[in-house]
Amino acid sequence: MKKISIKDIARLTGTSPTTVSFVLNGRAKEMRISAAIAKKILATTKKYGYKPNAVAVSLRTGQSKIIGLIVESIGGAFFGALARVIEAEAEKHGYRIVYCSTENNVDKARGMIDMLSHQLVDGYLITPVNGIEKDVQELVQHGKPVVMMDGYLPGINIPYVLVDNYEGVKSGMEHLIANGYKNIGFVSVDLDLVQLKERWRGYTETLKLHKLKQDKKLVLKLGYQLQKEEVINAITAYLLNNKKMDAVFFATNYLGVSGLQAIKNAGLQIPSDIAVICFDDHEIFGLYPPGITSIRQPVEDIAHTAMNLLLSHLTKKEAAEPLQKIQVQASFVQRGSTPAKTPVAQ
Amino acid sequence: MKKISIKDIARLTGTSPTTVSFVLNGRAKEMRISAAIAKKILATTKKYGYKPNAVAVSLRTGQSKIIGLIVESIGGAFFGALARVIEAEAEKHGYRIVYCSTENNVDKARGMIDMLSHQLVDGYLITPVNGIEKDVQELVQHGKPVVMMDGYLPGINIPYVLVDNYEGVKSGMEHLIANGYKNIGFVSVDLDLVQLKERWRGYTETLKLHKLKQDKKLVLKLGYQLQKEEVINAITAYLLNNKKMDAVFFATNYLGVSGLQAIKNAGLQIPSDIAVICFDDHEIFGLYPPGITSIRQPVEDIAHTAMNLLLSHLTKKEAAEPLQKIQVQASFVQRGSTPAKTPVAQ
DNA sequence: CTGAAAGCGCTAACAC
DNA sequence: GTGTTAGCGCTTTCAG
Numbered sequence: 001m002k003k004i005s006i007k008d009i010a011r012l013t014g015t016s017p018t019t020v021s022f023v024l025n026g027r028a029k030e031m032r033i034s035a036a037i038a039k040k041i042l043a044t045t046k047k048y049g050y051k052p053n054a055v056a057v058s059l060r061t062g063q064s065k066i067i068g069l070i071v072e073s074i075g076g077a078f079f080g081a082l083a084r085v086i087e088a089e090a091e092k093h094g095y096r097i098v099y100c101s102t103e104n105n106v107d108k109a110r111g112m113i114d115m116l117s118h119q120l121v122d123g124y125l126i127t128p129v130n131g132i133e134k135d136v137q138e139l140v141q142h143g144k145p146v147v148m149m150d151g152y153l154p155g156i157n158i159p160y161v162l163v164d165n166y167e168g169v170k171s172g173m174e175h176l177i178a179n180g181y182k183n184i185g186f187v188s189v190d191l192d193l194v195q196l197k198e199r200w201r202g203y204t205e206t207l208k209l210h211k212l213k214q215d216k217k218l219v220l221k222l223g224y225q226l227q228k229e230e231v232i233n234a235i236t237a238y239l240l241n242n243k244k245m246d247a248v249f250f251a252t253n254y255l256g257v258s259g260l261q262a263i264k265n266a267g268l269q270i271p272s273d274i275a276v277i278c279f280d281d282h283e284i285f286g287l288y289p290p291g292i293t294s295i296r297q298p299v300e301d302i303a304h305t306a307m308n309l310l311l312s313h314l315t316k317k318e319a320a321e322p323l324q325k326i327q328v329q330a331s332f333v334q335r336g337s338t339p340a341k342t343p344v345a346q
Numbered sequence: 347m348k349k350i351s352i353k354d355i356a357r358l359t360g361t362s363p364t365t366v367s368f369v370l371n372g373r374a375k376e377m378r379i380s381a382a383i384a385k386k387i388l389a390t391t392k393k394y395g396y397k398p399n400a401v402a403v404s405l406r407t408g409q410s411k412i413i414g415l416i417v418e419s420i421g422g423a424f425f426g427a428l429a430r431v432i433e434a435e436a437e438k439h440g441y442r443i444v445y446c447s448t449e450n451n452v453d454k455a456r457g458m459i460d461m462l463s464h465q466l467v468d469g470y471l472i473t474p475v476n477g478i479e480k481d482v483q484e485l486v487q488h489g490k491p492v493v494m495m496d497g498y499l500p501g502i503n504i505p506y507v508l509v510d511n512y513e514g515v516k517s518g519m520e521h522l523i524a525n526g527y528k529n530i531g532f533v534s535v536d537l538d539l540v541q542l543k544e545r546w547r548g549y550t551e552t553l554k555l556h557k558l559k560q561d562k563k564l565v566l567k568l569g570y571q572l573q574k575e576e577v578i579n580a581i582t583a584y585l586l587n588n589k590k591m592d593a594v595f596f597a598t599n600y601l602g603v604s605g606l607q608a609i610k611n612a613g614l615q616i617p618s619d620i621a622v623i624c625f626d627d628h629e630i631f632g633l634y635p636p637g638i639t640s641i642r643q644p645v646e647d648i649a650h651t652a653m654n655l656l657l658s659h660l661t662k663k664e665a666a667e668p669l670q671k672i673q674v675q676a677s678f679v680q681r682g683s684t685p686a687k688t689p690v691a692q
Numbered sequence: 693c694t695g696a697a698a699g700c701g702c703t704a705a706c707a708c
Numbered sequence: 709g710t711g712t713t714a715g716c717g718c719t720t721t722c723a724g
Contacts, residue, residue, distance in 0.1 A: 003488070003701095005700095005701055005702085006701065006702065006703095007701080007702095010711095015710075015711085016710065016711045016712075017701090017702075017703085017711085017712095018703080018704080018710070018711060018712080018713095019709085019710060019711075021702070021703060021704085022703095022704095022710095025703085031709075031710090032709060032710095033709065033710075034709070034710095037709090037710085049484075052701080052702070053405075053700085053701050053702070054466050055401055055404045055405045055410070055466060055700085055701080055702095056405055056700070056701035056702045056703090056716090057701080057702060057703080058401045058702095058716095059399075059401045059402055059405050059700090059701080059702075059716050059717070059718090060701080060702045060703050060704090060715085060716055061702085061703070061716085062716075064401070083447070084447075087447070097445075098444050098445075099443075099444075099445045101429070101430075101433070120400050120401060142349070257629065257633070260633055261632075261633055264633070264635075283603065283630070284629070284630045284633065284634075286607075287603070287606055287607055287610070287630065287634065288630075288633065288634060289610075289635070351716095351717060351718085352717065352718065352719095353717080353718095356695095361694075361695085362694065362695045362696080363695085363696095363717090363718075363719085364694070364695060364696080364719080364720080365693090365694060365695075367718070367719060367720085368694095368719095368720095371719085377693075377694085378693055378694095379693065379694075380693070380694095383693090383694090398717080398718070399716085399717050399718070401716085401717080401718095402700090402716070402717035402718045402719090403717080403718060403719080404700095404718095405700050405701070405702090405716090405717080405718075406699085406700055406717080406718045406719050406720090407700085407718085407719070408700075
């Protein structure tokens with residue numbers, strides 16, 4: 001069964017490739033092609049199951065109708081929701097998505113960009129990793145639209161959409177403080193990313209705001225490279241070393257999940273021994289007793305907004321519009337892990 | 347900043363596109379190109395950051411070095427692990443992966459195949475959905491290598507690799523029965539997939555084997571289209587209607603997760619009121635007290651095996667080797683949700 | 693040892 | 709209204 005090309009269709013219908021091309025691209029009436037011939041072409045096309053060769057089209061038009069989605073980790077919870085929305089949105093506009101995961105690895109990220117670069121992909125949606133500044137810069141210079149999500153690269157001027165990390169953490173902290181917690185720990189990752197810095201700022205500034213002194217011992221920053229087991233062990237040790245800590249704030253959901261395990265290992269009860277709150281919601285948080293309070297990122301919003309931003313750049317010739325930097329608000333999801341402290345406690 | 351092509355490199359080095367192409371493809375010595383010129387070309391290439399246009403290469407060679415991975419649901423737990431392994435394996439062999447999710451929707455799956463079809467993609471890794479038999483058949487006829495994972499399409503003859511669903515469920519059932527459970531429920535999805543049928547067979551046959559009578563009321567088959575909330579509600583009702591049920595077997599991990607919520611809603615305790623076991627492990631199962639016993643699919647194995655199968659088909663001209671149908675064994679992960687029943691119980 | 697030239701399948705000026 | 713033709717950027721046969 002041979003592949004059938006546009007020429008074959010032309011021969012089969014006694015027309016030329018041009019005519020076939022026009023008909024297929026819906027430019028039949030614009031080009032005033034007779035209805036009879038158009039119908040015939042369509043019929044033949046269907047009959048032989050002809051599909052234009054996307055590669056050839058891409059080479060010719062310079063458009064692939066593919067968007068590259070570069071994320072930290074495929075398979076993560078955040079990613080799952082993101083992908084679904086983005087894919088749906090893309091499809092509406094005739095685009096397809098190619099996914100790449102960087103595993104927060106600079107080299108891998110650079111490799112991906114390089115690979116997709118200058119070709120194959122019309123635009124990019126990127127969850128940034130430090131160290132790819134130059135590469136991203138290069139993409140932009142080559143005229144490829146790029147939109148950042150979830151974070152951005154401070155040095156370079158690219159549209160992005162991300163959650164208001166600072167306000168998100170702040171709202172969580174306010175909640176804890178209002179509920180009577182005073183020794184609030186913070187567990188984060190040792191990565192130099194804007195979003196993490198903002199979360200950190202949310203933590204420290206809210207403490208300051210309420211004149212609570214900040215205890216260095218209550219802060220844990222874990223290496224990103226650590227295995228899950230190591231993370232759990234580190235958090236367990238941290239919990240055991242800080243018995244007076246009455247609440248802990250996890251800066252990411254994967255830390256939160258490991259944190260639950262650590263709390264269990266440490267033999268602590270939520271919320272009687274320790275209150276728990278986590279940035280970025282996770283399926284498990286609704287389920288795990290007594291329910292883990294979290295700061296939910298509006299993933300759908302983010303995806304939706306980012307995609308549309310990219311699409312608008314993709315369709316406009318020279319998008320000279322002002323650089324868009326969009327922040328969306330996180331929402332606070334209260335669950336059982338952060339009740340008001342009884343006056344007696346501590 | 348213009349894109350630089352092979353012609354530019356040729357001009358810049360005072361050679362021809364041919365020579366540049368040979369050098370770039372490592373065929374320099376084979377073609378006996380002088381070392382001096384090769385070096386010069388390489389240098390120029392690097393200096394100008396020249397990258398061959400993948401689209402043009404693909405059009406010319408008919409190879410894209412891209413593998414299409416069509417899965418049920420991107421973002422699922424099973425998928426996450428799968429993707430990681432497959433991507434790593436593919437990279438080793440110079441292939442890239444394009445992901446598509448079907449959401450168990452026939453039309454979507456067909457669309458995906460159609461889209462990638464005959465072009466753009468050199469081979470396929472597919473998690474099958476019923477109804478795409480013809481489409482897959484067609485792919486094969488067009489000479490595209492296809493390997494199925496996680497299931498297969500009964501009608502058509504394609505290599506696959508999947509877990510031994512029957513034995514997996516059987517081992518779980520044996521465990522329950524050995525531990526004294528007699529009224530074992532089974533919650534599955536109303537989808538006509540081989541893997542689900544095999545799990546079902548594992549349930550019924552093990553019951554028969556042990557001369558336990560099968561109670562229709564203890565079986566729940568849920569529509570795939572149901573929203574998560576509906577699933578939880580259905581399971582909750584089912585639990586409340588079957589008070590004598592002392593153990594429940596969930597046929598998939600997403601059912602298990604919803605099941606946990608339902609058990610909570612029904613006010614039941616694990617394992618004192620009901621024992622729980624689930625096919626396909628999930629992060630949450632290790633964490634959720636008292637730990638949910640599960641049948642773990644060797645996802646890495648599956649991915650690894652499937653990928654290599656596909657790669658071998660991709661590299662061999664006419665792979666006339668016998669159709670490979672590989673089953674891998676599931677492993678039993680015992681946790682706290684299925685303790686031995688005390689003689690007193692029930 | 694290196695270059696000219698054909699052509700992968702398609703689109704879009706430009707002819708007629 | 710429809711066909712001819714020239715490439716998109718690359719690989720590869722065939723000359724030299």
